[in-house]
Amino acid sequence: AQSVAQPEDQVNVAEGNPLTVKCTYSVSGNPYLFWYVQYPNRGLQFLLKYITGDNLVKGSYGFEAEFNKSQTSFHLKKPSALVSDSALYFCAVRDGSGGATNKLIFGTGTLLAVQP
């Protein structure tokens, strides 16, 4: 069965500093990987997705994600954090094999707090 782990409940970073939010995954087939962001009292917004063959994927609001097949990781990064980036971030995976192709499984989320 597919699974996603986000090892950090919260990440604190100063404005202007680089940020990383970690995600590791487990699937049987090819992974389809996504990052979503949730602002308070809102639904989830799509940030970016893994594209086969691209180890560094760029997404919305200056975010990017680094895919590492050997470490089964898909870490979210941003070179310079903004206070407005403070939100809850979710990593998600869809298993590309058999009947599990459609199910998207989410991690437990990481709260990003950017201090001014």
Add this chain to the structure above:
Amino acid sequence: NAGVTQTPKFQVLKTGQSMTLQCAQDMNHEYMSWYRQDPGMGLRLIHYSVGAGITDQGEVPNGYNVSRSTTEDFPLRLLSAAPSQTSVYFCASYRGPPNSPLHFGNGTRLTVT
């Protein structure tokens, strides 16, 4: 261009009551799903559907029923509400291929007393 619409936004139930959370999408998406969000648990998949007339269980299906009579609608039914079902519920949909993202509704906050 409404996307995924969920109603109601808020609901309070007493233990044992039943209710239906509504979800509709106007994007002709084949796949629809229901998640619940609880602190520290992330989003957990309750039920999903890959097309009209086809539904399947997710990670936490107990206490919930679904049906999919049309492509547009995917209601979630709580037959006998329990306090453990207090949560925020999200409906989401997408249309293939597998690297397509889910589109989410704005959620329903349910409290069971």
